[in-house]
Every structure is written in structure tokens, then in C-alpha cells.
Amino acid sequence: MVNQTQLALLLFLITFLPVFYLSGRRVQMGKLPDLRPILAFNVLKGVTARAIETGRAVHISLGLGGITSDVTADSLVGLSVLEYLSEQSAAAGVPPIITMADPTLLPLAQDAIRRPYGADLEEATRAARHVRWIAPEPAAYAAGVMDTLGAEALDANVMVGAYGDEYLLMGEAANRREITHIGAASDPNVAPFVFATADQMLMGEDMYAAGAYLAGKPWHIGSLLAQDFMRWSIVIVIVVLVAINTLL
Amino acid sequence: MISRTLSTVVAMTVGLLILADFFVASASIDALGLYLIRTASVVAAFALVLGMVNVLTVHLNKIYSRNTGWGYSMVLLGALFFTLGVGFLTGGPASTQMQELFETVLFPLEATLFSLLAFFVVTAAYRAFRVKSFETGLFVIFGIIVLLGQVPVGAMLWDQLPVIKDWVLDVPALSGARGILLGVALGTVATGLRVLLGLDRPYVD
Numbered sequence: 001m002v003n004q005t006q007l008a009l010l011l012f013l014i015t016f017l018p019v020f021y022l023s024g025r026r027v028q029m030g031k032l033p034d035l036r037p038i039l040a041f042n043v044l045k046g047v048t049a050r051a052i053e054t055g056r057a058v059h060i061s062l063g064l065g066g067i068t069s070d071v072t073a074d075s076l077v078g079l080s081v082l083e084y085l086s087e088q089s090a091a092a093g094v095p096p097i098i099t100m101a102d103p104t105l106l107p108l109a110q111d112a113i114r115r116p117y118g119a120d121l122e123e124a125t126r127a128a129r130h131v132r133w134i135a136p137e138p139a140a141y142a143a144g145v146m147d148t149l150g151a152e153a154l155d156a157n158v159m160v161g162a163y164g165d166e167y168l169l170m171g172e173a174a175n176r177r178e179i180t181h182i183g184a185a186s187d188p189n190v191a192p193f194v195f196a197t198a199d200q201m202l203m204g205e206d207m208y209a210a211g212a213y214l215a216g217k218p219w220h221i222g223s224l225l226a227q228d229f230m231r232w233s234i235v236i237v238i239v240v241l242v243a244i245n246t247l248l
Numbered sequence: 249m250i251s252r253t254l255s256t257v258v259a260m261t262v263g264l265l266i267l268a269d270f271f272v273a274s275a276s277i278d279a280l281g282l283y284l285i286r287t288a289s290v291v292a293a294f295a296l297v298l299g300m301v302n303v304l305t306v307h308l309n310k311i312y313s314r315n316t317g318w319g320y321s322m323v324l325l326g327a328l329f330f331t332l333g334v335g336f337l338t339g340g341p342a343s344t345q346m347q348e349l350f351e352t353v354l355f356p357l358e359a360t361l362f363s364l365l366a367f368f369v370v371t372a373a374y375r376a377f378r379v380k381s382f383e384t385g386l387f388v389i390f391g392i393i394v395l396l397g398q399v400p401v402g403a404m405l406w407d408q409l410p411v412i413k414d415w416v417l418d419v420p421a422l423s424g425a426r427g428i429l430l431g432v433a434l435g436t437v438a439t440g441l442r443v444l445l446g447l448d449r450p451y452v453d
Contacts, residue, residue, distance in 0.1 A: 208435030
């Protein structure tokens with residue numbers, strides 16, 4: 001027997017899937033929508049160029065999430081940002097320093113940083129040494145990242161993933177270094193910490209647009225269109241239900 | 249090429265089975281779903297071994313090349329092997345000695361670090377409360393209202409302040425947070441679907 005939650009989710013998926021497919025196909029056929037400018041992505045695009053100029057690395061924190069938790073989507077966003085920055089930095093030979101709290105992200109991050117080097121195994125292995133697993137505990141992870149931010153020669157700090165209150169410890173450490181700091185948070189409770197410490201922030205659903213804005217992947221752009229459609233549909237349903245409940 | 253196709257097929261099949269397990273009430277699909285989730289947990293546990301190898305490599309390199317802070321790396325590796333040794337000798341993390349180690353070393357260290365948050369909040373608030381735009385202006389106004397509404401002196405200044413504070417928290421703040429969560433939910437579903445349909449393959453080398 002299907003309960004109410006399951007029914008609602010099934011209905012949502014049945015509506016979302018065709019919209020998602022049609023939007024993706026539309027973008028694949030070359031009908032690109034105008035994406036609203038998000039300053040944080042523009043800054044992210046320039047981060048590697050600045051790092052190459054200064055010869056200092058970019059630190060990318062993938063946060064506390066992994067690929068077997070309920071915040072996997074946040075970690076996948078972190079990985080797509082890492083993929084983009086790795087590809088850019090591979091040509092210049094300044095690989096980013098990557099830290100994470102969940103070891104399930106370790107092989108994925110190593111793959112992402114190795115991939116741009118292709119058959120050049122020596123360079124790929126050297127780059128993969130920049131991937132560091134710190135600790136699974138939030139406080140220990142924050143302490144490790146604060147040490148990395150303080151000790152390494154860095155030009156920028158990019159924090160995209162799932163975080164809790166410990167974000168503030170790391171964000172303030174980046175602030176003290178006076179380096180470019182881009183933060184992202186999907187948790188509304190962490191958003192004020194990102195707002196207070198980061199130069200540029202990606203809040204809520206903005207962070208899930210990373211693949212569309214940075215790499216211009218068609219299915220990522222298509223899913224943005226589908227998300228927009230679903231959001232407006234939900235808003236209309238809420239307004240209609242409120243009106244019906246008020247009038248009847 | 250074969251490994252790319254195979255890993256995509258495995259990921260899609262397992263993902264769709266777990267999704268089916270959520271929607272379909274069938275004993276066989278339930279058992280299969282549970283088995284797959286348990287298998288994933290076991291595989292994920294092996295990632296800890298990879299993590300430990302990574303910690304060893306990073307810190308041994310640091311010690312070998314005498315990088316800044318190499319002494320701390322020695323302390324870290326010493327603590328790692330000591331804890332590992334105590335765990336092996338006393339019968340795992342549930343043993344009294346391991347619990348004592350956690351309670352007397354790890355927990356106080358964590359509490360100390362998190363207590364720094366109080367000071368960090370003050371410096372962050374100082375920076376955030378500088379009016380640079382219309383948005384930061386609103387942030388400051390509502391921040392002051394909520395701060396004053398939370399403390400008794402606020403009610404002494406104006407008895408309506410706690411009422412306004414409650415309204416700010418219950419109406420604009422809560423609706424804003426719900427709006428963010430709605431967007432996050434849609435983003436999560438879209439990310440999940442891309443992986444489930446093999447359009448996004450972070451697991452493929």
C-alpha cells in the first residue's frame with residue numbers, strides 16, 4: 001500500500017521526469033536559455049587564472065558530506081566544481097589542494113584531479129597527492145582545514161559541499177589570510193556564516209547550478225529549466241490551495 | 249570503454265532498484281534494497297582504509313621533506329598509531345580504554361575548538377554589520393531588531409520589540425528558509441536524477 005508521502009513523491013517524479021527530459025533535449029538541440037548572471041560563478045572562473053599568475057594554489061573544501069549520506073547531492077556539486085578547476089589548472093601545473101571529511105569522496109576527488117592529465121601518469125600522480133582526507137569529525141576537519149589555510153601558499157579558498165556550524169571556523173581562517181573566498185551552503189542555518197565570511201556566496205539552489213554555469217553541460221542546463229518549471233508549478237499549487245482553503 | 253559502460257549500468261540498475269524499493273511494497277524488493285544498502289555501507293567502510301593511507305602518505309611526505317609544521321605531522325602520526333594500537337589491544341572502539349580516550353582527549357579538544365565559535369561569531373557579525381548595500385542595510389536592521397527582541401532590555405526599551413522579533417522570525421525568516429529548502433529539494437532531485445539516468449557519471453574515470 002502506497003502512503004501519502006510516497007504518492008506525493010511519485011506524482012512529483014512523474015511530473016518532473018518528462019519536463020526534465022524535454023528541457024535537456026531542447027538544450028541538446030542548441031536552444032540555449034539565457035541564464036541569469038551569478039557573480040560567484042564568474043569569480044570562480046577567474047580563480048585559476050589568478051592562481052597561475054601568483055603561482056599559488058587554490059584550496060577546495062568538499063565539506064563533511066560523502067556519497068553515502070543524505071547530503072550526497074551537495075558533495076557531487078563540490079566534485080563538479082573540482083572537475084572544472086582541475087581541468088583549468090592542469091595546463092598550468094598548479095593543481096588545487098583538496099580536502100574532505102568523508103573518505104568516500106577521496107577516490108572520486110583523486111579521479112577528478114587526475115583526469116585532465118590523460119596519459120601523463122607521472123603528472124597525474126603528482127597532482128593526486130594534493131588530495132587530502134582530514135578527519136571524519138566536524139571539529140577535527142575544521143582544525144585540519146584551518147591549518148591548511150594557514151600553512152599553505154594559497155590564492156583562493158573555495159568551499160562547496162555540506163557544512164554545519166564549523167563552517168565559520170574555516171571561513172574566518174580564510175578571511176584572516178585575505179584571500180579570495182567563495183562559499184556555498186544548502187543549509188539555511190549555515191548561510192549566515194557563509195554570508196559573513198565569503199567574498200562571494202552560492203546559496204541554496206544556486207550551488208546545484210555549478211555544472212550548468214561552469215562547464216555548460218547540456219543536461220545540467222536542461223535540469224535548471226526543469227527546476228524552474230517545477231518551482232513555478234509548486235508556487236501556483238500553493239497559491240491555489242491557499243485560495244481554496246480561504247474561500248471555502 | 250567496457251568498464252565505463254559496466255559501471256554506468258551497475259550504478260543505474262542499483263539506483264533504480266533502491267528507488268523502486270521506496271515506492272513498491274514487496275518483500276523481495278525490500279530484501280534486495282536492504283542487501284544493496286548494507287553492501288554500500290561495507291564498501292564505504294573500506295574508504296576509511298584509503299583515508300588512512302592518504303593521511304600516512306601526506307604526513308610522511310611532510311616529515312620527509314621537512315615542510316613547515318612537520319613536527320605536528322609527527323604528533324599526528326604518533327596519535328594515529330597509539331589510538332590504533334589501543335583499539336586493537338583492548339577489543340575495539342567499544343572498550344573502556346577507547347571510551348576513556350575519546351572522553352578525555354577527543355571530546356574536550358572538540359569542545360575547545362567549538363567554544364571558539366563564540367568569538368568568531370562576534371568578528372563575523374562585526375564584518376556582516378557593515379552597511380555596503382541595500383541588502384546589507386536590511387540585514388543590519390533586522391539583525392538589530394532580533395538581537396534586541398531576544399534580551400530583556402529590548403522589552404524595557406519598547407514592549408513591542410519582542411512581538412516584532414517573533415514576527416520577523418516566524419514570517420519573513422521562515423518563509424525565506426522554506427524558499428531556500430524548496431530550491432535545495434529541487435536541486436537535489438535534479439542532481440539525483442542525472443546520476444540515476446547516467447547523464448552525470450562522477451564514478452567513471
